[in-house]
Amino acid sequence: SLGAWDRVPAEEISDLREARVLDGGSPFALTFDVGGADRLGVLIPNHLIRRALFDVVEGQAGVILMAGRRVASCAVQGAAPRGRVVLDDGTTIRARLIVAADSRFSGVRDQLGVGVEMNRLGRSMMVCRMRHDQAHGHVATEWFDHRQTVALLPVADAQERVSSVVLTLAAPAIADLMRLSPDAFAVEMERRLKGRLTGLELVSERCAYPLATTWSRRFAGEGFALIGDAAVGMHPVTAHGFNLGLRGQDVLAKVLKSARGGDIGSERLLARYERDHRLASWPLYQGTNALVRLFTQETPPARLARGAALRAGQATAPFKRVVKRMLTV
Ligand SMILES: Cc1cc2nc3c(=O)[nH]c(=O)nc-3n(C[C@H](O)[C@H](O)[C@H](O)COP(=O)(O)OP(=O)(O)OC[C@H]3O[C@@H](n4cnc5c(N)ncnc54)[C@H](O)[C@@H]3O)c2cc1C
Incomplete structure (x- = not known):
């Protein structure tokens, strides 16, 4: 109702057509598909939502923004x-x-x-974008593997070959991953993903959040x-x-x-x-x-x-x- 949605660039909005939940090495997946609809939902980078909201609020009568x-x-x-x-x-x-x-x-x-x-959980969540060989097909995956949780979220990209990778591990293990060079990090992520995605390349900075x-x-x-x-x-x-x-x-x-x-x-x-x-x-x-x-x-x-x-x-x-x-x- 504020009109913020229209300020998010259309090419940055990624459709979500299917969501899968996986458990460890089990081949079984709990799946949610679109059924008769166009999409299950959409994925938008948070910084674009924030920018759109700031743009809408700035200049509104009665609002004084004091940034910084x-x-x-x-x-x-x-x-x-x-x-x-x-x-x-x-x-x-x-x-x-x-x-x-x-x-x-x-x-x-x-x-x-x-x-x-x-409740401080002693775990951290690391978020970054990675390019990969396989097309993501607008499918989101939440994979509860042993001792690690991985979410692969489809990013809007012409070839559908970029995903947001969200990895949750014990806080010290995330700190170690943050210190790796981009190339060493890509090798380590390929090992952790156990063949789900190959040819990984880091295409953003890595951000870590204590949970x-x-x-x-x-x-x-x-x-x-x-x-x-x-x-x-x-x-x-x-x-x-x-x-x-x-x-x-x-x-x-x-x-x-x-x-x-x-x-x-x-x-x-x-x-x-x-x-x-x-x-x-x-x-x-x-x-x-x-x-x-x-x-x-x-x-x-x-x-x-x-x-x-x-x-x-x-x-x-x-x-x-x-x-x-x-x-x-
Ligand atoms: C890795 C990760 C992934 C997530 N994914 C999703 C998702 O997919 N969907 C979803 O719905 N939610 C998601 N969330 C949750 C979502 O990010 C938060 O719920 C949301 O950002 C909370 O918004 P907020 O404005 O309350 O707080 P914040 O986004 O934390 O913003 C607080 C603001 O207050 C400012 N501030 C702090 N102290 C002061 C001060 N003293 N004076 C002035 N300003 C101050 C900060 O600078 C900041 O700008 C995710 C969270 C994480 C960590």
Whole structure:
């Protein structure tokens, strides 16, 4: 509704036509195909989404963008407007409502005294783009191999020979991979992919993210609200964090609009946002964490259970419909 979509270059949008989930060396794959539709969903690089959103917001009436500045401290206290934000250049801003949107490691959340359940997983996720011999055919693969998880995501490319490679390993192993030369890295990735893709060549920089999931004890209170990862930091494996963040932002905006000129910092008003977004996020957050536990444990019962889970998923039409709806909505 902001028009951001139209600002993403069409040639950078990659269709997703099939998704496959693989378990270790098993030839079985849980597959989601388009059925009668054109596509399951689309893949867009995050930096292009961010650029489109910044472009849309810049110049809007009532918006002041202060790029390059950081929040140094903030508090909600005293008489209205109760919010006080101090930037790193000493500028002080008074506000009726402070919205924290500063990531799962949110400093604003800490300063507002909101507790958080944080699980540092000791693993890191590395993302890069690689060219390869085989055409990807717009198929995404999530492969839960023993002691490593690999996602291969189709990138928009005329020959369909470039993929985003997302590898999850113990943090020190990712640090070692980041230090390899591009050529040595390509050889190592070919070994790790066990023949799924050959002729690998690194065509981007490598980025590594330490994995932590977070659940804030509150999403709102008198004079403040938390949105995006500052409220819920999802495990990236189901690729829902950003989408969930947009949902929360949308709910908050509607709640604020309903104040019709009244106090947008009122705890009673903001409780509606908190209730709605917690209810919607909790099953996704817990479900994703359970999935990660099932697919990363190496005990024989866990291995048996995940093979069975994939086969049950393939045979259960309602389950596949729900997952497909999550991908396409
Ligand atoms: C490897 C990986 C892959 C992912 N893939 C997907 C996917 O496919 N689909 C999906 O939906 N989600 C995905 N996610 C999750 C998604 O990236 C996040 O949910 C999303 O970026 C959260 O947005 P955010 O704006 O809340 O926080 P962030 O994107 O973390 O942005 C926070 C911003 O706050 C700024 N900031 C921090 N501190 C301050 C301060 N003191 N003052 C001012 N500014 C500050 C930061 O500079 C940053 O710009 C993925 C995450 C990872 C790590």
